[in-house]
Amino acid sequence: MIPRSLPVVDQPYPDESLFGFVLRMCQRNRLAGMTWLLGQLGRRSVTQLGEADERAIAHLFGADPVAIERLVVRGRWVDGTQHHWAFGHQLTRPYLLRLTRPQWCPLCLANGGYARAAWEFQLSTACHLHGVTLADQCSGCGRRQRWQRTSLYSCGCGASLSDARAERAPDAALEISAWIARRLDGDATAPTERVAMTPVGPWSILAHGLSLDGGMRLLYAAGLRRDAGHRVGPGEARAGLTTLECRDACVRGVARLAVIQHAPSEEERRHLRELLHLPALSAIAADGLERADRQLVRSLLEVGLGVPTSKGRFAGGRDNAQLELPGV
Numbered sequence: 442m443i444p445r446s447l448p449v450v451d452q453p454y455p456d457e458s459l460f461g462f463v464l465r466m467c468q469r470n471r472l473a474g475m476t477w478l479l480g481q482l483g484r485r486s487v488t489q490l491g492e493a494d495e496r497a498i499a500h501l502f503g504a505d506p507v508a509i510e511r512l513v514v515r516g517r518w519v520d521g522t523q524h525h526w527a528f529g530h531q532l533t534r535p536y537l538l539r540l541t542r543p544q545w546c547p548l549c550l551a552n553g554g555y556a557r558a559a560w561e562f563q564l565s566t567a568c569h570l571h572g573v574t575l576a577d578q579c580s581g582c583g584r585r586q587r588w589q590r591t592s593l594y595s596c597g598c599g600a601s602l603s604d605a606r607a608e609r610a611p612d613a614a615l616e617i618s619a620w621i622a623r624r625l626d627g628d629a630t631a632p633t634e635r636v637a638m639t640p641v642g643p644w645s646i647l648a649h650g651l652s653l654d655g656g657m658r659l660l661y662a663a664g665l666r667r668d669a670g671h672r673v674g675p676g677e678a679r680a681g682l683t684t685l686e687c688r689d690a691c692v693r694g695v696a697r698l699a700v701i702q703h704a705p706s707e708e709e710r711r712h713l714r715e716l717l718h719l720p721a722l723s724a725i726a727a728d729g730l731e732r733a734d735r736q737l738v739r740s741l742l743e744v745g746l747g748v749p750t751s752k753g754r755f756a757g758g759r760d761n762a763q764l765e766l767p768g769v
């Protein structure tokens with residue numbers, strides 16, 4: 442049975458993670474976090490939460506149901522692939538999100554801060570406000586965190602998540618993270634806060650007009666492989682990519698895309714064709730959500746890499762499920 446609203450009630454921040462809000466509010470009410478909430482709702486896991494639970498969460502914490510609904514990342518099967526919708530953006534590949542393996546900015550969480558929705562995106566690997574790489578491992582016990590924990594601010598071992606290492610993020614990772622946050626929050630965050638740590642570099646120019654989905658797929662296809670022989674194995678895929686692996690993929694992706702854009706030599710093109718995931722790029726050229734996604738990737742393939750694309754061969758979207766990045 443759902444109890445009445447709790448003693449301490451509040452609204453979520455416009456760019457707050459829903460599960461982060463739940464943990465934050467549980468803590469202010471001195472309750473045992475997600476475990477307590479799931480018990481109240483009769484659920485075993487955060488992955489089971491549905492629309493009725495979202496209304497119950499709004500009721501419990503005295504929040505506007507519309508504000509809560511805005512934070513929900515909703516999944517739906519489309520032609521055999523699980524798509525998600527987050528903050529009005531469609532995401533056509535599940536690996537673009539990390540909904541059950543939270544990462545955090547140690548500096549944002551210091552002094553009672555909140556978990557940001559942008560951190561639920563796999564390629565959001567830096568805090569654009571503090572300029573540091575996000576953490577996904579406890580500095581005390583080394584464990585990766587889950588949402589099913591007691592406190593937003595500490596690990597089950599007792600260590601504070603604010604104590605995790607906060608090292609300066611590479612510019613490319615910062616730029617991509619700021620781009621994701623900007624696309625998500627629109628005008629929700631104060632402009633001075635939003636631009637504080639945002640470098641304008643090659644990605645901002647390249648990504649202009651791309652969908653969030655298309656831009657992130659492009660980065661994955663360009664940067665995921667460490668070298669030509671790198672294959673993501675099944676074990677690695679099950680565990681999910683770490684924040685640092687994704688950060689490095691962002692840096693490689695931006696650097697490789699920059700080479701493609703600046704008239705690469707034939708030798709460079711040959712090397713890039715080995716490094717980039719060409720089937721994944723071809724899939725974007727065929728079924729990218731926005732026309733800009735398809736056009737940019739087609740031109741990168743044809744003009745930049747010398748790879749012919751066939752509109753007919755990949756047309757239809759439905760046939761592209763097998764063209765996803767392997768094992769991710």
Ligand SMILES: [Zn+2]
Binds near residue numbers: 550570571
């Ligand atoms: Zn931060």
Ligand SMILES: [Zn+2]
Binds near residue numbers: 582
């Ligand atoms: Zn720990």
